[in-house]
């Protein structure tokens with residue numbers, strides 16, 4: 001794993017840097033790999049402006065496949081849905097083929113069943129048999145002020161799932177669907193976008209040489225390729241010293 005940390009002056013600069021990096025990684029994936037790019041999106045508030053900027057780009061949309069690294073267990077038209085946010089901010093505004101958009105299913109009223117369904121969908125897309133882990137070109141991640149990422153929350157069972165691609169996360173008793181740690185760690189490139197002073201403590205714990213990964217699950221993220229941390233000064237300024 002190669003870790004790159006960039007601290008940007010403010011959130012606007014972070015989003016601009018993220019745009020240039022994501023565009024670069026998309027173009028590299030299309031050129032270097034299989035002729036298309038697979039990108040998994042993060043939810044939450046930080047990446048939304050990035051998605052809005054991506055909607056204004058002229059990218060080879062027919063060579064891009066979009067997935068989500070986690071999803072709240074709500075209908076896709078719910079205001080809390082990560083799919084809904086990304087479609088409104090980006091995907092509904094560009095000519096990406098509809099079958100290039102691969103949302104996590106949440107309609108079975110059974111999170112375990114939907115997690116298994118998406119696992120099957122991923123394995124079919126990547127042609128990967130059970131036991132191995134497909135490689136996403138890009139996985140975008142946020143980090144909560146508790147150190148969670150995707151829907152891998154502190155001290156939950158999802159952190160220990162090592163034989164699946166998708167599992168059920170748990171936030172305060174509410175189910176979510178999430179990529180597992182090993183799936184994220186098989187990525188060519190994982191990119192954290194973290195902004196705001198409320199993330200200082202969690203970042204300090206995640207970057208500490210020693211620490212409790214169960215308490216700060218973002219410590220578990222170590223992709224086989226590149227791990228990028230794009231931070232604003234408010235969140236990551238103290239890490240520079």
Ligand SMILES: O=C(O)[C@H](O)[C@@H](O)[C@H](O)[C@H](O)COP(=O)(O)O
Nearest residue numbers: 043044045046142143144149150
């Ligand atoms: O579904 C989600 O909410 C995200 O996947 C989650 O992991 C998010 O990235 C963090 O909670 C940070 O959220 P903010 O970007 O809003 O701080």
